[in-house]
Amino acid sequence: MTFDALHTTAAAARAVLTRGGHYIAIVKGNRPVLLDEVAALPWRQVPTGDRLREHAHGRSEIRTLKAACPRGSAFPGAVQALRITRKRSNAEDQGYSSETVYALTDLHPHQADAAELAAHARGHWSAENKNHHVRDVSFREDACKVAAGSAPHALASLNNLLKGVFAHAGYANTDHARREHTNPYRAYDLLFGQHRRSTT
Incomplete structure (x- = not known):
């Protein structure tokens, strides 16, 4: 299961783990302590595990994924931290944009390699693409600091x-x-x- 930032909670992770599932949880600014923990890992020393280049609609996009061990993470079951970087260029004005997203997963390297983790992340964003802008920009879900109990799920339900x-x-x-x-x-x-x- 993949979690968007609003649903990256210890309760959600435990719910998946107790049912025998696995998760990839996106970490953003609404979880500042967790984000600082993941972003502070020595990413420059971590080799790129997966790299994919795509061309569509006059744009080129390069996605890279790095995976590292988040030693001592308090997030339930987390054994790998991910740094996903997406660079997009526009063929018309030669401009480009870059976005870096962090995530945590309970999947060990022998359960899912970097290419598989990247595919899971792409699958999440392709499924969320139609609704993500509305959720993130209109309802500001990714910036929401509501984290207690079932409150994130209740808020998402109200937004739905x-x-x-x-x-x-x-x-x-x-x-x-x-x-x-x-x-x-x-x-x-x-x-x-x-x-x-x-x-x-």
Whole structure:
């Protein structure tokens, strides 16, 4: 199972492990202590384990993955830390952007090599690609500091509910829908006015 940053919690990791599963958990700024722990590893000394170059839509993207041992990590079951770097170039203006993401996994090297870990990470982002911008930018899930108990899952469920309500109301743009319903009366009408109209 792959976790986005909002769901990278000890409880979620334990739930997967107790059921005999494995996880790759993305670590971002909403878990500052964990992020500092992983980012502080001696990554310059770690050789690149996997490198993939792709071309699509006039852009070139290079993804690299490094794996290291996070000694003494308090995160349940973590035996490998990952650093995934994605560099994108645009053929038109020759500009490029770079993004580095960290992750933890309970998978040992003999269970999944660097290429397999990179494939799991790509699979996560391809599955999340349609919704990630909405979750990260519109709902700011990756920056959320809610971590206690089942609160992250409850918050994600509420965000899913809002997305569904907006889609049902005919909004294609979640940001636009949120801006239009910051007024509590308009929000109430969206939730309950539509219900009254649909049942009459």
